[in-house]
Amino acid sequence: MLKIEKLVKTYKTGDKALKAVDMEVPRGQVVSLIGPSGAGKSTLIRCINRLVEPTSGKVWLGDVEISGLNAGALRRERRRMGMIFQEYALIERLTVMENVLSGRLGYVGFWRSFLRRYPQSDVNEAFRLLDRVGLLEMADKRADELSGGQRQRVGICRALIQNPALLLVDEPTASLDPKTSRQIMRLITELCAERKLAAIVNIHDVALAQMFVQRVIGLRFGAIEFDGLPTALTPEVLTAIYGEEDWQATIRKDGESGELSV
Amino acid sequence: MRKPDTLSDRIDRPWRKPPLIKSLWLRWALAIGAAAYLAAAVFSIEVNWLRVYEGLDRGAEFITSFARLDFVSRAGDIWSGMLESIIMTVTASVVGIAISIPIGLGAASNIAPLPIYLICRGVIAVSRALQEIIVAILLVAIFGFGPLAGFLTLSFATIGFLSKLLAEDIESMDKAQAEAIRATGSKWLQWINYGVQPQVIPRLVGLGMYRIDINFRESAVLGLVGAGGIGATLNTAFDRYEFDTAAAILVVIIGIVMALEYLSGVIRARVQ
Numbered sequence: 278m279l280k281i282e283k284l285v286k287t288y289k290t291g292d293k294a295l296k297a298v299d300m301e302v303p304r305g306q307v308v309s310l311i312g313p314s315g316a317g318k319s320t321l322i323r324c325i326n327r328l329v330e331p332t333s334g335k336v337w338l339g340d341v342e343i344s345g346l347n348a349g350a351l352r353r354e355r356r357r358m359g360m361i362f363q364e365y366a367l368i369e370r371l372t373v374m375e376n377v378l379s380g381r382l383g384y385v386g387f388w389r390s391f392l393r394r395y396p397q398s399d400v401n402e403a404f405r406l407l408d409r410v411g412l413l414e415m416a417d418k419r420a421d422e423l424s425g426g427q428r429q430r431v432g433i434c435r436a437l438i439q440n441p442a443l444l445l446v447d448e449p450t451a452s453l454d455p456k457t458s459r460q461i462m463r464l465i466t467e468l469c470a471e472r473k474l475a476a477i478v479n480i481h482d483v484a485l486a487q488m489f490v491q492r493v494i495g496l497r498f499g500a501i502e503f504d505g506l507p508t509a510l511t512p513e514v515l516t517a518i519y520g521e522e523d524w525q526a527t528i529r530k531d532g533e534s535g536e537l538s539v
Numbered sequence: 540m541r542k543p544d545t546l547s548d549r550i551d552r553p554w555r556k557p558p559l560i561k562s563l564w565l566r567w568a569l570a571i572g573a574a575a576y577l578a579a580a581v582f583s584i585e586v587n588w589l590r591v592y593e594g595l596d597r598g599a600e601f602i603t604s605f606a607r608l609d610f611v612s613r614a615g616d617i618w619s620g621m622l623e624s625i626i627m628t629v630t631a632s633v634v635g636i637a638i639s640i641p642i643g644l645g646a647a648s649n650i651a652p653l654p655i656y657l658i659c660r661g662v663i664a665v666s667r668a669l670q671e672i673i674v675a676i677l678l679v680a681i682f683g684f685g686p687l688a689g690f691l692t693l694s695f696a697t698i699g700f701l702s703k704l705l706a707e708d709i710e711s712m713d714k715a716q717a718e719a720i721r722a723t724g725s726k727w728l729q730w731i732n733y734g735v736q737p738q739v740i741p742r743l744v745g746l747g748m749y750r751i752d753i754n755f756r757e758s759a760v761l762g763l764v765g766a767g768g769i770g771a772t773l774n775t776a777f778d779r780y781e782f783d784t785a786a787a788i789l790v791v792i793i794g795i796v797m798a799l800e801y802l803s804g805v806i807r808a809r810v811q
Contacts, residue, residue: 383724
């Protein structure tokens with residue numbers, strides 16, 4: 278469904294963030310992307326929806342080549358790629374509902390969005406999603422009144438209302454406590470399963486990744502170092518990705534009940 | 540001097556914050572230079588003490604005239620001048636702010652393409668380089684005496700002030716919020732409306748109120764060069780040595796400025 282071919286990104290400063298990355302993600306698969314800071318994880322997902330312009334290489338979403346689109350066509354394709362951000366990136370001074378509905382901006386005209394007169398079907402869907410993540414009664418609150426976990430759930434609604442085929446998720450749990458982190462990861466993976474969405478999830482927490490995803494890709498210095506099942510993450514593999522360290526405490530052991538009852 | 544780097548070099552020695560200017564001689568040269576300049580500046584002011592002494596009477600007369608404010612004998616002139624100033628202020632602020640918003644967007648380096656950025660920064664630089672009085676003298680020469688010249692002057696000055704500060708606020712906005720809106724596939728105007736505008740609105744409202752305040756005060760000065768408004772009335776009162784009327788006009792100006800100050804405080808507290 279998503280195909281990346283020889284993707285290269287060299288920043289103006291000369292930093293080689295990505296060195297010819299190849300990967301493929303089938304429909305409905307949730308992949309987590311791990312690797313040290315600066316390995317190119319954020320750059321990789323931003324090159325997919327071209328918030329960062331790749332230097333060379335190709336990206337296909339279905340049978341559309343994203344990397345060759347002009348500005349208008351790129352905007353239309355971005356609707357099919359929902360994005361969830363580190364630290365939520367909600368518009369702080371807008372209401373929860375406005376934040377969710379902003380996911381429809383690619384579908385509605387300027388005046389409709391300017392006057393906040395969204396089609397009833399969009400409004401219904403926004404309420405359904407807010408209800409699904411348990412925030413229905415927060416709809417008219419301002420986004421900056423919410424807690425971290427609540428904000429990220431609004432961010433998830435904003436991405437899902439785009440009706441995407443792919444979710445790009447950048448460090449969704451970076452500033453959340455361990456329990457909320459698990460709730461958010463569970464919500465994302467559940468929603469992906471319900472809607473048959475593919476997702477790429479950048480994440481620092483290796484154990485958390487192992488707990489929730491079907492496939493892990495390890496990135497180091499802009500190149501893929503590991504691609505396999507979460508159970509295949511051995512101390513040797515982690516050393517190859519991150520460098521030498523004692524990994525016993527980081528890896529989730531088999532038989533351990535990883536899920537907190539929440 | 541050897542740089543102490545091991546713990547035994549540093550322990551039991553006093554610690555001081557490193558000086559702002561590292562080089563010792565540069566530090567002293569700057570201090571002595573500044574003192575010498577200050578002394579030279581003070582001694583080079585020529586003061587005609589005899590003239591000051593003669594002027595004290597008039598100064599005292601002016602100050603005591605605040606005790607006998609005369610709103611009545613020129614009430615018609617004060618009223619019409621004040622009305623003209625207020626109209627000038629409101630129209631110039633509305634027009635100036637309306638023009639400042641697109642120029643401010645264009646002058647923000649993080650959202651505008653380079654050619655547009657340079658043009659908008661150029662407009663701002665021209666507007667800021669020309670002081671209000673100079674612009675007013677020029678516009679009075681073109682459009683004749685009266686409030687039209689004042690209105691145009693204030694609109695022009697508002698553009699330089701507001702666009703620059705708005706652009707700087709946009710440049711320091713949170714990138715992630717704007718990026719999130721871009722990722723939804725929004726069009727440019729939608730991106731500005733959702734991703735940028737909510738972040739800069741409180742500052743824009745605050746600056747707009749402040750500019751209305753400035754425009755009113757300026758309108759009192761612009762009258763002195765013939766650009767209409769309460770300044771013209773004030774000028775006439777001084778020319779006729781009607782200090783009690785002049786004092787009354789100043790009191791009205793002070794009152795309005797204070798009212799605007801209070802109003803802007805209330806509005807800014809509400810828009811957060």
